[in-house]
Amino acid sequence: MTYCVALKTNAGMVFLSDTRTNAGVDNISKYRKMFTWEVPGERAIAMMTSGNLAITQAVISLLQEHIDKPKEGIDTLLTADSMFRVAEIVGDAMREIQQRYGTNIAQMGESTISSIIVGGQRAGGGMRLFHIYSAGNFIEAGEDTPYFQIGEHKYG
Template sequence: MTYCVGMMMDRGLVLMSDTRTNSGVDNISVFRKMFSWHVPGERIITLMTAGNLATTQTVISQLEERMKEPDERQNTLFKSSTMFQVATEIGRLLRETVGERQEANNTRSKFTASIIVAGQIKGMEPRLFMVYPEGNFIEASPDTPFFQIGETKYGRPIILRGYDRSMSLEDAVKLTMVSFDSTLKANLSVGLPLDVMVIARDGFEPLFERRIMADDPYFQAISSSWGEALKTAFHSLPDYSFSAKYRA
C-alpha cells in the first residue's frame, strides 16, 4: 500500500509520501514514491505515485530518459509550457504503460496506478492534479484543495477538520504528519521513512525537502503527543449523560 497527500495552500504546495511497498505482508521494501525536478527560477514539478510499482517506475523512468536527451522534443517536464500540459502528458504515459501490461497479460484489473502532479511554471499559478490510470485527471480547487492517494481513509478526518489554506507551510507539514501518524498506526502497509516536499509560491525550487526517518525527533514528538492531545480534546467535549434531560 501507499499513502500520499498533496495540499494546495495560499503560500504554495505541501507534499508528503510514505516509502513502503508490499506484495503480501511478507515482502516489504522501501521505494521512493516522490520524484521532483526543477529549473531554478523557472519551474518546479513534483510527482507522487501510488499503485503498481512496476507501472509507476516505468512512467518515471520514461520521464527521466527524455530529460537526458536535451534535444528530445517530448521533454514533458522541462518543455511543457503549462502544468496542464505536464499533467496531460503524464496521463498519456500512465495510460499507455498500464494498457501495455494489461494487454500483454490479458487482464483489466491489474497494473493500475495513480499519480499526484504538483508544481508551478513561471508566470503561472501553482497547480495540483490527480492523474488516474485511465490517463484523465482532475485539478484541485478551493472546494477540494487537497488530494490523497493509496490508503486515504485513516488520515482523512484530521485533514478535513484541520486544513486551512491560509495556514503557514510549516503548519501544513505538521498537519500532514498528524495525518500520516494516524495512518501508520492503523495500516502496516504504510511505513516510514516519509518524504516531504514544500514548494513555496514563486520559489521555483524546493523550499524544504526532507526524508523523515523513524528516529526523527519531531515526528516522534508528534506521534507520542498526538494521543495525549486527542484525549484532552475528547475530554474538552461536553460529557454524555444517560439521563434523558440532556440539553446541549
C-alpha cells in the same frame, strides 16, 4: 501500504508520501514514491505515485528518459509551456505504459491500477495540482477541494 497526500494552499504546496510497499504479508519493502524536477527560477514540479509499483516506476522512467534524451517536437516535464501540459504529458506516459504492460499483467491476475499526483508551478503561472488516473485522464484540485490523497487512505 502507500499513502500520499498533496495540499495546495495560498502560500505554497505540501507533498507528503511514505516509502513502504506491501506486495503480500511477507513482502514489505521501501521504495521512493516522491519525485521532483526543478529548473531554478523557471519551474518546480513534484510527483507522487501509488498503485502497481512496476507501472508507476515505468512511468517515472519514461518521463525521465524523455528529459534525458529529448526529441524534437516532443514536450517534456521541463519544456511544457504550462502545468496543464505537464499533467497531459504524465497522463500520456501513464497511458503508454498501461497499454504496453497492462494486458500481460492482467492475464497474471494482477492489477495495474495506479495513480499519480503531480503539482508545481512555472514562472509567471500559478500553482496547480492534478490527480492522474490509470487511464491517463486527470482532474485538478480547486478551491473546494484543494488536496488529493492516493494509496491506502486508512493510513492518512
